[in-house]
Amino acid sequence: MNRRDSxxxxxxxxxxxxxxxxxxxxxxxxxxxxxxxxxxxxxEAGRLPEEIERDKKLIAEKFFTDHEMAxxxxxxxxxxPKDAKSGSASDAKxxxxxxxxxxxxxxxxxxxxxxxxxxxxxxxxxxxxxxxxASYQQQIEMVTEIAYPNKVKPGMQQGVSFFNLMRNLTATxxxxxxxxxxxxxxAGNSPGQWTxxxxxVLKHYGMEDVV
Amino acid sequence: MNDIQIKKSSQTYDAIIVGSGAGGGMAGYxxxxxxxxxxxxxxxxxxxxxxxxxxxxxxxxxxxxxxxxNRAFGDFDGAYGGWELEGEPYTTKDKTEFHWFxxxxxxxxxxxxxxxxxxxxxxxxxxxxIDGLTDDWPITYDDVKxxxxxxxxxxxxxxxxxxxxNEPDGIFLPPPKPRLNELYIKKGAAKAGVxxxxxxxxxxxxxxxxxxDRGACFFCGQCGRSCKIYxxxxxxxxxxxxxxxxxxxxxxxxxxxxxxxxxxxxxxxxVSYISKDDMQEYQVKAGMVILGAxxxxxxxxxxxxxxxxxxxxxxxxxxxxxxxLHDSTGSSAGGFLPxxxxxxxxxxxxxxxxxxxGPWVYDNKKLDFPRGYHIEFGGGMGMPGYGFGWDMQKxxxxxxxxxxxxxxxxGFGASLKDDYRRFYGTGFGMAGRGMAIAREDNYCEIDPxxxxxxxxxxxxxxxxWSDYEIKQAKHMQDTFQxxxxxxxxxxxxxxxxxxxxxxxxxxxxxxxxxxxxxxxDPKKSALNKYCQAHDCKNLFVVDAAPFVQQGDKxxxxxxxxxxxxxxxxxxxxxxxxxx
Numbered sequence: 001m002n003r004r005d006s007x008x009x010x011x012x013x014x015x016x017x018x019x020x021x022x023x024x025x026x027x028x029x030x031x032x033x034x035x036x037x038x039x040x041x042x043x044e045a046g047r048l049p050e051e052i053e054r055d056k057k058l059i060a061e062k063f064f065t066d067h068e069m070a071x072x073x074x075x076x077x078x079x080x081p082k083d084a085k086s087g088s089a090s091d092a093k094x095x096x097x098x099x100x101x102x103x104x105x106x107x108x109x110x111x112x113x114x115x116x117x118x119x120x121x122x123x124x125x126x127x128x129x130x131x132x133x134a135s136y137q138q139q140i141e142m143v144t145e146i147a148y149p150n151k152v153k154p155g156m157q158q159g160v161s162f163f164n165l166m167r168n169l170t171a172t173x174x175x176x177x178x179x180x181x182x183x184x185x186x187a188g189n190s191p192g193q194w195t196x197x198x199x200x201v202l203k204h205y206g207m208e209d210v211v
Numbered sequence: 212m213n214d215i216q217i218k219k220s221s222q223t224y225d226a227i228i229v230g231s232g233a234g235g236g237m238a239g240y241x242x243x244x245x246x247x248x249x250x251x252x253x254x255x256x257x258x259x260x261x262x263x264x265x266x267x268x269x270x271x272x273x274x275x276x277x278x279x280x281n282r283a284f285g286d287f288d289g290a291y292g293g294w295e296l297e298g299e300p301y302t303t304k305d306k307t308e309f310h311w312f313x314x315x316x317x318x319x320x321x322x323x324x325x326x327x328x329x330x331x332x333x334x335x336x337x338x339x340x341i342d343g344l345t346d347d348w349p350i351t352y353d354d355v356k357x358x359x360x361x362x363x364x365x366x367x368x369x370x371x372x373x374x375x376x377n378e379p380d381g382i383f384l385p386p387p388k389p390r391l392n393e394l395y396i397k398k399g400a401a402k403a404g405v406x407x408x409x410x411x412x413x414x415x416x417x418x419x420x421x422x423x424d425r426g427a428c429f430f431c432g433q434c435g436r437s438c439k440i441y442x443x444x445x446x447x448x449x450x451x452x453x454x455x456x457x458x459x460x461x462x463x464x465x466x467x468x469x470x471x472x473x474x475x476x477x478x479x480x481x482v483s484y485i486s487k488d489d490m491q492e493y494q495v496k497a498g499m500v501i502l503g504a505x506x507x508x509x510x511x512x513x514x515x516x517x518x519x520x521x522x523x524x525x526x527x528x529x530x531x532x533x534x535x536l537h538d539s540t541g542s543s544a545g546g547f548l549p550x551x552x553x554x555x556x557x558x559x560x561x562x563x564x565x566x567x568x569g570p571w572v573y574d575n576k577k578l579d580f581p582r583g584y585h586i587e588f589g590g591g592m593g594m595p596g597y598g599f600g601w602d603m604q605k606x607x608x609x610x611x612x613x614x615x616x617x618x619x620x621x622g623f624g625a626s627l628k629d630d631y632r633r634f635y636g637t638g639f640g641m642a643g644r645g646m647a648i649a650r651e652d653n654y655c656e657i658d659p660x661x662x663x664x665x666x667x668x669x670x671x672x673x674x675x676w677s678d679y680e681i682k683q684a685k686h687m688q689d690t691f692q693x694x695x696x697x698x699x700x701x702x703x704x705x706x707x708x709x710x711x712x713x714x715x716x717x718x719x720x721x722x723x724x725x726x727x728x729x730x731x732d733p734k735k736s737a738l739n740k741y742c743q744a745h746d747c748k749n750l751f752v753v754d755a756a757p758f759v760q761q762g763d764k765x766x767x768x769x770x771x772x773x774x775x776x777x778x779x780x781x782x783x784x785x786x787x788x789x790x
Contacts, residue, residue, distance in 0.1 A: 016426035019261070019440035046263040048256075048291055051281045055274060079623045100274045101597075148621045149604050160621075164604060167623065171600030171631060176270035176277075181595060184635050185556035189267060189594055191429035194561045196388030201555055210394040 016191075058103045068116050070132045072098055072166075078143055079170045086183035089170050097173035108165065115162025119146075122159065217483070217492040224250040226781075227482055227497040229468045229512065232319030233767050234753035234774040235503025236446030237362075240453065241778035243460035247785075250495060251451065252466040252484055254504075255291055255315025258322060260437035260448045264289060267431060267439075270596045278597035283312070285596065289323035289437035289445070290314040294718070298664035301507075302671045309536075309655075309672035310718035311507055317464060318447025319505070320721065321767065322437040326412040326444060326564035327587065328368045328768045330359050332377030335646075335762030342581045345648050348759040349731045349740040352379065358772035366444050366771070367419045369562075370411035377762075378570040384416045387430075387566050390559045392590035392639045395548055397567060399698030405690060406572050407588070412564025413444035413768075424453065432593070434563025443563065466493070469667055470516040471500050471750065477520030479750045485665045499749040499781070502727075503774065506536070506756040507655060510726035511670050513737075514657045526737045526744035526752075532727055533656050535649040536674060537761060539722040540584060542684040542713040544691035545640035546702025548590075549610045552633045559591050571763055580682040582646040584763045586690070590639025600631050607634070609701060641694065643687035646763040647680050649725050653717075674717040684714035722766050727756035741780040742773060748789070753777050 044052050064072065076089035076098070089095070102108045120130045123142055127134045131142060146152070146159035147167075174180040202208050225247040228235045235251060243249050260266075265287040270276040273286040283293035292314040301311050314320040333352040334341060356379070362368075363382040370383040386409035389397060400407045414434060418427045425448070426440030434443045441448040454460040465487035472481045472494065481496035502509040510533045516525035524532055571583030607630045608620025618626070658671035688705035695702045706713030730736025733745035742757045744750040753774035755766045 016429055016440050016442065019426040046265045047286075050297070051286075054281065059274065080628050081624055083625050083628060097274075097276070101278070104275050104278070104280050143623055147623050148619045150608060150620050164602075164621075167603065167621070167627075168601045171603065172276065172595075172597055175595045175599045175631060176597065178269070178271060181269070181271075184595060184632060186592060186594055186635075187556050187558040188560035188592070189269065189431060189433075190558070191431065192558055192560075194387055194430040194559065197391045197394065197559075198555075198557060201391060201557070202394075204555075205391065205394075205550070207391070207394045207398075210389075210398050 058100065061103055062099075063103050063109065064099055064113075067130070067132065068113065069095055069099065071116050071119070071130075074132055074139065075143070075166055076170045076173075078139065079167050080174050086179050089174050092174050092177040092179045094170055094173035094177075097176075098169050101169065101173075108169070111162060111165055115158070115165065118158055118162060215490075215492065217494055219494045220496065222496070223481075224248050224495070224497040226250070226499045226501055227252065227495060228501045228503055228753075229482060230254075230319065230502065230504035230508065230754065231317050231451050231462065232314075232446050232503060232505065232754065233321050233770040234755070235501070236318065236321070236450030236454075237771050237774035238501050238503060238751075238753045238778045239460050240450040241775055242781065243454040243457045245782050246459060249454070249460040250497065251460060251462045252468055252482065252495075253317050253462060253464045254467045254487075255317070255464065257462065257464045258291070258317040258437075258447050259452060260289070260318075260322065260441065260445055261439050264437040264439045266433050266436045268436075270594065276597040284323060284435060287433075287436050289435060290320055291316040299669075300661060300663060301669050302658045302661055304671050304673040307673050307675050308716045308718075309674040310716055311670070311672070311723070312718065312721045313505065313508070316447075317451055317462065318437075318445045321444065321446040323435050324767060325587075325765070326414055326434050326562075327568070327765045328381075328411050328413040328444075328564075329585070329764035330379045330381060330772075331355075331762040331764050331769050332379050334377045335760070335764065338582065338760065342575070344581050345760045346730070349729055349736075354740075355769070355772050355776065358776045359768065361775060362768065362771045364420075366413055366449055367415045367422075368411060368413045368768070369409075369416045371409040373408055373570075375570060375572055378572070381411070383411070384419075386410055387414075387416055387562045389566050390561060390591040391551065391554070392548060392636075393567050393588060395550070395698045395700075396588045396590070396639060396641070396694070399696075399700070400569060400694050402697035403690070403693040405569050405586070405694055407567050407569045407586075410565035410568050412562060414562045414564050415442050416562065425449065428562060430558075430560055430562060432560030432563045467665055467667070468504070468512060469665070471502075471512060471525050473516070473518050473520055473525065473747065475520065477518070477747055479525075479747055499751065501751045501753055501777075501781075502756070503753045505754050506723045506726045506758075507670055509752050509754055509756045510655055511657070511668075513727065515668055521746065526727065526746050526750060528746050529734055529737055531735065532737050534651050534654040535725040535728050535759075536653050536655055536672070536723060537647045537649045537725050538674075538717050539720040539761065539763065539765075540645035540647050540676075540680045540683055541642060541715040541720040542687045542706065543640060543642035544688065544695065544702065544705070544713070545590075545638065546695050546700040547606065547634065547637040548639065548698065548700050549637070550699060551637040552610065553613075554592075554636050556592065556636075560594075565589065578686065580679045580686065581648065582683075582763065584643045584645025584683060584687060586687075587642045587644060588639070592636035603627065603630055603634070606630075606701075639700070641691055643684070643690075644720060644722070644763055644765070645680070645683045645687070646761060648677065649728075649760045650677070655726060672718075676711065676714060676717065681711045681714055684712035688712045722755075722761065724755035724758035724761045724766055727752045728759050729757040730759065742777040743780070751777055751781065
């Protein structure tokens with residue numbers, strides 16, 4: 001089945017299918033398959049010159065030091081590790097996303113930079129090593145102290161704030177990649193027909209009468 | 212040598228239209244199809260959704276994953292612009308607050324709007340008898356109904372016939388069915404005594420009869436990005452581009468209009484504008500000038516168009532231009548449905564407008580605020596974007612894990628990773644959009660001290676909510692709590708008095724109207740009931756500026772109907788050689 005027929009098969013009228021194919025001709029529109037997660041440079045169609053310029057400038061800048069990036073990478077993979085279903089945060093290039101987003105949203109810069117230093121000072125006092133140089137055991141011990149907001153020990157609240165932000169950025173960075181979207185199971189962003197909640201789902205939730 | 216000069220065009224058009232949004236687009240469409248030679252000036256670039264829409268892009272095609280740093284509603288949104296524009300400031304007076312959203316592009320804000328397409332009802336046009344508040348329009352629902360009908364047929368709107376007293380039915384395409392979360396909302400709302408019906412939106416859920424240029428919706432839920440197959444209403448795709456095909460309408464983009472030009476007798480002769488492409492000054496001439504630049508920009512243009520004949524600004528002998536500015540109220544809430552954790556995955560993108568909404572059908576006599584609001588609902592397994600998974604530590608400690616045991620909030624590792632999967636698609640939201648009473652002391656005016664980068668004096672806003680709007684927001688919050696409780700949802704406490712019950716600042720709902728109001732009395736209004744200036748018979752305003760009093764309904768469908776009505780009036784008057 002060619003693409004036009006497959007669009008028709010899922011219920012698109014001839015007109016919609018033709019128009020969509022025309023609008024998505026090669027060269028004017030990339031399909032999801034053509035895009036890989038590693039490419040951070042966005043394509044330029046439909047974007048304003050000043051937006052393109054700003055993104056290029058941000059991408060060219062460097063914010064985090066190599067040591068900070070190494071720490072972010074370890075933390076990210078502790079937060080979202082590889083499992084049976086998908087890869088880890090660093091497999092999905094989450095550290096690169098975090099590097100970009102703090103340049104795009106400067107309000108994250110001080111909480112991130114300061115939080116990373118707070119973490120290193122904690123580890124130096126406890127283990128005489130930075131977080132990145134500490135053993136895996138020690139890293140997990142440290143993270144455990146700041147990962148559970150409701151049972152935080154006095155004096156550790158700043159670490160909780162930092163880890164909440166790190167958890168947020170890691171989750172957002174991971175689940176917005178191709179890998180993360182496949183993991184979460186988002187099934188849309190493709191032409192189709194919406195005919196309502198599938199019958200088996202309605203039945204499962206006892207919602208047959210509500211429609 | 213002076214390299215700035217004013218270039219005067221020798222051609223005289225039948226009409227110049229300033230602005231290409233819903234109002235300007237509709238006027239251009241009607242006049243061009245009737246054979247008039249029309250020049251349309253747009254302050255932003257040309258935009259054709261077929262080529263320029265960012266529909267079907269994935270979050271990872273944006274380095275910020277679609278966040279709103281560049282564009283207010285995110286990288287893929289269909290609006291070039293936002294509440295702040297580089298080099299185009301506005302100011303506020305006496306520490307009041309107003310946020311002015313501008314989209315500079317062909318089609319204006321219609322490229323990204325929510326497509327919620329509600330008619331105003333009989334009591335919205337003539338509501339003074341209900342509570343003695345605000346002013347009546349000089350026209351009734353019955354005057355506008357034939358134009359709403361024509362707009363429905365021409366552009367397309369889905370919905371259901373409900374026979375509600377002040378929520379008039381239209382000529383509807385079938386509505387999209389509710390998503391699973393929305394069934395929970397319907398069920399919860401019914402228990403809470405809140406009426407919920409099918410949404411009403413300008414999306415072609417079926418092919419539009421008689422239209423071969425627009426495709427039917429393919430249900431990606433991304434109307435906010437504008438539609439490549441013209442499956443929803445944008446002024447660019449549905450009005451301006453078709454009008455250009457008649458050969459009678461010419462668009463000049465990147466043309467920022469400075470003022471409306473008038474002759475010694477006070478008649479409009481054309482406009483002057485600055486081209487953003489070459490930064491040169493231009494003057495163009497026409498038999499009439501039609502403003503559809505937005506409620507704020509049209510008022511600004513009139514106030515900046517002073518002359519001996521119009522010392523107070525054009526069409527402003529009454530002094531009302533800029534006054535009675537009002538935006539819809541807005542307050543919202545949301546939560547998640549623990550019943551839906553670990554739910555089955557399928558594509559439920561649906562349409563990009565509302566699948567269900569709650570019209571206002573209640574009696575105000577027992578309430579402490581006038582008029583009412585509608586509620587927009589949504590939720591489900593949407594496309595992840597920036598912000599996805601945020602604040603899991605506030606969610607995963609309040610419901611049992613897969614093993615039935617409560618877990619400690621927050622965390623990390625494989626168990627946390629699984630929580631994101633478990634919670635995906637359980638979220639929902641609801642937002643009230645209500646009627647604010649038009650008041651003379653909420654206004655915009657020309658700031659005497661400030662110009663934009665083109666040297667055009669800018670608007671200064673003075674806007675305050677009254678107790679009416681604050682009490683309405685409180686009622687919204689109480690209603691949301693009730694509905695969410697009946698849904699069996701998990702949710703936070705209501706917004707309280709410290710935030711005016713979550714009442715959004717004026718301008719944030721982007722429904723601003725009322726600045727060049729119509730009326731029968733030239734001493735109290737700027738326009739007659741056909742949106743023709745009392746002081747200048749060949750000047751018309753076709754955006755939301757002529758609104759006397761907005762209902763809780765979103766403004767676009769009424770802008771379209773009134774603009775069509777004005778354009779047809781112009782055609783009938785031309786036949787009588789009056790303009």
